[in-house]
Amino acid sequence: MIVQTSQGQTRLINEVINNGLCVRCGACAGFCPYFDYIDGKIIPLAPCCSDTARCFQICPLAEHGEKNESDESGIGDYRKxxxxxxxxxxxVSRAQYGGVVSTLMIYALEKGEIKAAVLTSRGNGSSPAGFLAESRGDILSCSGSEYTGSGGLSALNRALKAGKDMLGIVGLPCQMEAVRRMSMVESSGENLSAPISLKIALFCTWALDHRAFDDFLVKNMDGGKIIKYDIPPPPSEKLVVQTLKRKMEYPLSDIRPFIQQGCLLCEDMTGETADLSVGTLEGSKSWNTLIVRTQRGEDLLAGAVKQGLLEVAEFPDENFNHLMEASENKRNRGRKRRIEKNK
Incomplete structure (x- = not known):
């Protein structure tokens, strides 16, 4: 996948950002010196006429005749x-559900499989942002789910520019796709994602525009620091916001207007190019669904289980059927919208 054009920045701005399709994955921020992620938004800093077009090539929403040809079954290739x-x-006390992601990342760090982990932090009152975790405490500080675009890959780009290697990354499917594209953009054949040693994807149906969602919360909340968000599995159809004072619930119909439009074009719910993919387990708040995709992921999981850090159980057939159905539905919706957009 090599796109030779001096219009890479222009195409990214016109075809993705100005069209309202940016999903704030953060891949371009810092990878290209002319983009930055600031308070929930990708900002072009200055004009660029480089013919490498790397910012355009790695964007998961940029269309240039190349895409991930994954298993059409809905959840992609997997082992277990x-x-x-x-x-x-x-x-567990800090986890969104089963605590699998934090456990695996801490285990990988303490075992020496990775030296640091690219995660998403709460942003200290501003928008969620990418964060380079280098200790157990750092990883725990990022526990829990965010439901807005986070610009998380900007932290990966900063780490790569600082010469760091053996990195783990936790991200959404769009971010996993951007990392995959990073491996193929150099005409020299250099794999720019080689310093990444472990990829864990989070299941995602969509993410919200941080600024729009934040405005909604300001207007509809009675104050208090937010400590947790949750969207329980179907049929709940609600967003739960837990503050220090109380718990509030909002119908998803009130939240859907803030979905990033680029998310509606996405065909990947489970992060098909990761080593491991993790999501909720429908019907249980204390367990996660865990998809093992690669030998690296399988080895890491086996080690964590052997150390007694994780408990695993057979995945119920009913949950498997629901997972396949949800994944295939997202793939079909995204594909249909892409076709309609390109007419």
Whole structure:
């Protein structure tokens, strides 16, 4: 995938950003010196006429005749699927559900499989942002789910420019696709994603525009620091916001207007190019769904289970059928909208 054009920045701005399709994955921010991620938005800093067009090539929403040809089954290629949960009380107390992602990243860090992890932080009152975690405490500080675009890959780009290697990354499917594209953009054949040693994807149906969602919360909340967001599995159809004062619930019909439009073109719910993919387990708040995709992921999981850090169980057939159905529905919706957009 090599696109030779001096209009890379122009095409990215016109075809993605100005069309309202940017999903704030953060891949271009810092990878190209002319883009930055600032308070929930990708900002072009200055004109660029480089013929490398790398910013355009790595954008998961940019269309240039190349895409990931994955398994059409809905969840992509995989080796095994488990129900899994952490056995660490501290991790479980902070986790969104089963604590699998934090457990695996901490295990990988302490075992020396990675030197640091690219995660998403709450942003200290501003928008969620990419964060380079280099300790157990750092990883735990990023526990829990965010439901807005985060610009997380900007932290990966900063780490790569600083010469860091053996990196783990936790991200959404769009971010996994951007990382995949990073491996193919150099005419020299250099794999720019080679310093990444571990990729864990989070299931995602869509993400919200941070600024629009934040405005909604300001108008509809009675104050108090937010400590957790949750969208329980169907049929709940609600967003739950937990603050220090109380718990509030909002119908998803009130939230859907803030969905990033680029998310509606996405065909990947589970992060098909990752080593491991993790999501909720429908019907259980204390377990995660865990998809093992690569040998690297399988080896890491086996080590964590052997150390007693994770408990795994057989994945129920009913949950498997629901997972396949949801994934295929997202693929079909995204494909249909892409076709309509390109007419």
């Amino acid at each position: 699927i488990f129900a899994a949960r952490s056995t660490d009380p501290e991790i």
